[in-house]
Amino acid sequence: MKGFKRRDNVLPGFGPTLGYTIFYLSLVVLIPLSALVFKTASLSWHDFLAEVSSPRVLASYRLTFGTALLAAMVNALFGVLVAWVLVRYRFPGKRVIDALIDLPFALPTAVAGITLATVYSGNGWIGRYLEPHGIKVAYTPLGILVAMTFIGLPFVVRTVQPVLEELETEVEEAAVCLGASRWQTFRRVLFPIILPSLITGFALAFARAVGEYGSIIFIAGNMPMVSEITPLLIITKLEQYDYAGATAIASVMLGASFVILFTINILQWWSRRYAER
Amino acid sequence: MTEPALVRWFLTGVALIFLGLFLLVPLAAVFAQALEKGAGAYIAAITEPDALAAVRLTLVTAAISVPLNLVFGVAAAWAITKFDFIGKNLLITLIDIPFSVSPVISGLIYVLLFGLQGWLGPWLDLHNIKIIFAVPGIVLATIFVTFPFVARELIPLMQAQGKDEEEAALVLGANGLQTFFRVTLPNIKWGLIYGVILCNARAMGEFGAVSVVSGHIRGMTNTIPLHVEILYNEYNYAAAFAVASLLALLALVTLVAKSIVEWRLKVSS
Numbered sequence: 017m018k019g020f021k022r023r024d025n026v027l028p029g030f031g032p033t034l035g036y037t038i039f040y041l042s043l044v045v046l047i048p049l050s051a052l053v054f055k056t057a058s059l060s061w062h063d064f065l066a067e068v069s070s071p072r073v074l075a076s077y078r079l080t081f082g083t084a085l086l087a088a089m090v091n092a093l094f095g096v097l098v099a100w101v102l103v104r105y106r107f108p109g110k111r112v113i114d115a116l117i118d119l120p121f122a123l124p125t126a127v128a129g130i131t132l133a134t135v136y137s138g139n140g141w142i143g144r145y146l147e148p149h150g151i152k153v154a155y156t157p158l159g160i161l162v163a164m165t166f167i168g169l170p171f172v173v174r175t176v177q178p179v180l181e182e183l184e185t186e187v188e189e190a191a192v193c194l195g196a197s198r199w200q201t202f203r204r205v206l207f208p209i210i211l212p213s214l215i216t217g218f219a220l221a222f223a224r225a226v227g228e229y230g231s232i233i234f235i236a237g238n239m240p241m242v243s244e245i246t247p248l249l250i251i252t253k254l255e256q257y258d259y260a261g262a263t264a265i266a267s268v269m270l271g272a273s274f275v276i277l278f279t280i281n282i283l284q285w286w287s288r289r290y291a292e293r
Numbered sequence: 294m295t296e297p298a299l300v301r302w303f304l305t306g307v308a309l310i311f312l313g314l315f316l317l318v319p320l321a322a323v324f325a326q327a328l329e330k331g332a333g334a335y336i337a338a339i340t341e342p343d344a345l346a347a348v349r350l351t352l353v354t355a356a357i358s359v360p361l362n363l364v365f366g367v368a369a370a371w372a373i374t375k376f377d378f379i380g381k382n383l384l385i386t387l388i389d390i391p392f393s394v395s396p397v398i399s400g401l402i403y404v405l406l407f408g409l410q411g412w413l414g415p416w417l418d419l420h421n422i423k424i425i426f427a428v429p430g431i432v433l434a435t436i437f438v439t440f441p442f443v444a445r446e447l448i449p450l451m452q453a454q455g456k457d458e459e460e461a462a463l464v465l466g467a468n469g470l471q472t473f474f475r476v477t478l479p480n481i482k483w484g485l486i487y488g489v490i491l492c493n494a495r496a497m498g499e500f501g502a503v504s505v506v507s508g509h510i511r512g513m514t515n516t517i518p519l520h521v522e523i524l525y526n527e528y529n530y531a532a533a534f535a536v537a538s539l540l541a542l543l544a545l546v547t548l549v550a551k552s553i554v555e556w557r558l559k560v561s562s
Contacts, residue, residue, distance in 0.1 A: 027375045027459055028469035034372040037384070040365045044440055045390055048402040051412060055405050094311045101308040105301050113309070115552045119316050121491070122544035122551075124498025125396075126518040127537040130525045131319040134326060134534075141318055166315050198296055227395030230500035230518070234525065247397040251505060254401065259410050266398045277393040281386060 049270075056267040059260055067264035076246040079157060081272075084225035087164035092218045095172025096210065102173070103180040117174070120167045125230025132163055133235040155237030160245065163231045168221030175217035179210050212287030219283060223276040227269070323541045326534035338524075338535035346512040347520035347536070350428065354516060355496040358436040362492055366443025367485070371473075374451035375459070385448065391440045399437045400505025403430055426508030431516065434502040439492045446488030447481060454480055483561065487554045494547040498540055 056064065067073070101107075102114055120128065136143045137154040146153060153159050183206070191201040229247040237243040244252075246269055253262035295301065328335055338344060369388060373381060391399065405411050407424040417424060424430045458480070462472040478485075500518040507514045509523065517540055524533035 025376060026463050027456060027472075028463075029371060029473075030376045030378075033368040034376070034378070037365065037369040037372050040368075041384075041387060044436055045387065048406055048437065049390070049394075051405040052398070052402050094308070097304060098308045098312065101305050104295065105305050107305050107309075111552075113312060115548050116312070116316055116320075118548055118551065119320060119544065122494050122498075122547040123320075124500060124518050124540045124544070126500040126521050127323060127498070127540045127544075128319065129500075130521065130533060130537060131323050131326075134530070135319050135322045141322055142314060162315075166319070169315060223393050227393070227398070229395065229397050230504075247395050247501065250395075250397050250401060254404065254505065257410075259405070259408075262401060263405065266395075266401050269395055270398055273393045273395065273398075277386070277389065280393075 052263060052267060052270060055259070055263045059264060063260065064264050067261045068268050072240055072244070073246070073249060073265055075241045076244050076249045077268075079160070079243065080226055080246045083157060083160045084164055084222050087161055087168055087225045088218050088222035090161075090165050091168045091172050091221045092214060095169070095217060095221075096176055096214060099173045099176040099180055103177060117170050120169050125167065125228070126234075128166060128231040129163065129234035132166060132231065133159070136162055136235065154235050155243070157236075157243050159235035159237065160232055160243060163235050164225035164228060167228050167231050168225050171221040171224065172214060172217035175213040175220070176210050179213045183209065212283065216280060216283045216287060219276060219280045223273065223280065226276070227273060320541065323534055323538050326530060327538035329534070330531040334531055335535045335538075338532035339539060341532075343512045343515070344520060344536055347515045347517045348539070350431070350514070351497050351516045353428070354432050354435050355493055357432050358439055358496050359489060359493050361436060362439050363443050363485075363489055365440070366445075366447055366488060369444040370447035370451050370481075371477075373448055375456050388441050388444050391437055392445075396438060396499065396501025397505060399502035400434050403433050403437070403506050407433075425506055426510070427514060430506035431503050431514060434506045435496050435499055438499050438502050439496045442492035442495065443485065443488035446484050446491070450481055450484040451477075483554050483557045487551065487558070490547055490550050490554070494543065497543060 059067070098117070102110065102117075133154050135141050136146075136159060138144065138147045138152070140154070143153055151158070153162055187205055187209075188201055191205045192198075196204065227247060229245070229251075232245055233248055236245060236248075238248060246265060250262045250266050250269070253259075253265065296304075369384075372378075373385065404425055406413060407417060407430065408414050409418060409425075411425075414425075424433070458476050459472050462476045463469075467475065497516075498518060499516075500522070503516055504519060504522070507516070507519055509515060509519060511523065515523065517536060521533050521537045521540070524530075524536060
């Protein structure tokens with residue numbers, strides 16, 4: 017194993033720590049996940065295809081991935097705005113607001129779910145002002161969008177914020193000296209700089225929203241074909257002891273998560289290189 | 294150099310309205326709903342035996358899963374940041390897997406392993422060991438979903454710190470453990486605490502994964518989030534929000550602790 021470990025390293029503990037890391041990783045993550053892969057492989061191709069492409073399942077993919085995409089777009093737009101306001105402007109309560117951005121990470125999803133469902137229902141604090149205008153949020157696909165926006169909210173803010181903080185003001189000054197308007201400076205100078213982190217945050221928010229369960233099921237209404245997300249469909253199949261069906265759908269979702277994870281890694285690598293240039 | 298005041302106010306206003314609708318109003322609603330029927334009902338809801346059993350199970354689950362993932366996180370961060378080896382990036386990516394897997398799938402894989410129809414199910418059944426629809430399943434699923442937190446906080450921190458200080462300690466005659474406890478640990482203290490706080494918050498609040506493996510037996514296999522769900526589905530809203538407010542308080546404590554630690558990290562660097 018020449019070159020596996022650098023010989024000039026005097027620090028101890030490489031063997032035990034790496035060994036334990038791989039052992040624990042296998043025990044907790046890799047072996048259990050492989051159970052899903054093997055269970056899927058034991059299904060015949062025909063059964064697998066029938067399970068993952070039934071109309072009800074297809075409708076759930078459309079709803080889950082489509083709404084997650086919309087929620088990630090809402091978060092991209094408002095995430096940049098919030099990051100900008102937090103970095104550039106001063107207003108009372110700014111530090112508290114900054115800390116509260118992480119609330120969706122810290123608040124258990126079930127709590128978020130019942131609260132959003134209550135607040136956005138017809139007689140809730142926000143829902144009562146929307147309902148008279150014909151906007152029903154709770155127990156409709158719109159409710160899913162609200163829940164997915166909530167749980168994805170911190171990602172874009174937290175990826176864009178440090179980039180804006182470290183930005184040299186000289187770049188902007190140069191743009192202004194060259195006669196650019198404020199908006200042109202933002203669009204032509206600042207936006208390209210924050211773009212890689214924005215895309216990373218967008219992808220993270222999307223990934224989180226696709227897999228989300230707890231905060232959505234309370235507000236979604238959960239009607240098959242209309243407001244039933246894919247993770248809920250997996251649970252429904254499990255409760256009917258349809259392990260093959262649950263596994264097949266889960267493996268499709270797992271495949272999608274891996275593609276997203278892989279994309280995020282490439283994006284982060286790309287944005288690091290982009291930053292070094 | 295900044296925008297005109299009118300533009301600043303407008304942008305700040307829009308950002309605050311957005312955050313108000315999605316963060317502040319729901320957060321305030323948890324506590325308002327919890328206290329809707331008065332303090333007496335609130336206290337009754339959180340001291341009722343099933344609620345107390347749920348609190349106990351949640352504490353036990355966190356007390357097992359957090360230390361395990363803490364030890365793993367330190368070991369993984371040490372191997373990854375202090376040494377060069379082939380496959381390091383792959384290892385980092387693998388550690389992140391539980392973050393990108395749906396909580397429902399995190400629970401499902403343990404059902405496939407230990408459930409009656411699973412790989413080990415028949416053998417476990419023969420020996421009368423219950424994992425799924427019992428406490429061990431809940432603990433396992435929680436370990437899975439909180440697996441990356443500590444490692445993820447420590448790896449970038451220790452990467453930035455390099456290994457000069459450890460090398461100096463070793464050259465001066467310290468042994469490996471002394472070096473770790475006297476040199477490395479003080480350096481990573483705040484990052485470590487940060488990771489543990491996040492890990493603990495998730496361990497106590499996990500819903501999807503735990504819901505799949507729990508079986509929802511009242512007073513037996515119900516964690517706090519599952520208890521909230523049961524109460525809510527029984528239309529017992531005041532009680533559901535009362536118990537939920539405990540978790541919301543935990544979230545607020547987590548955010549405060551996080552802010553303090555972040556501030557300490559900034560000061561120390």
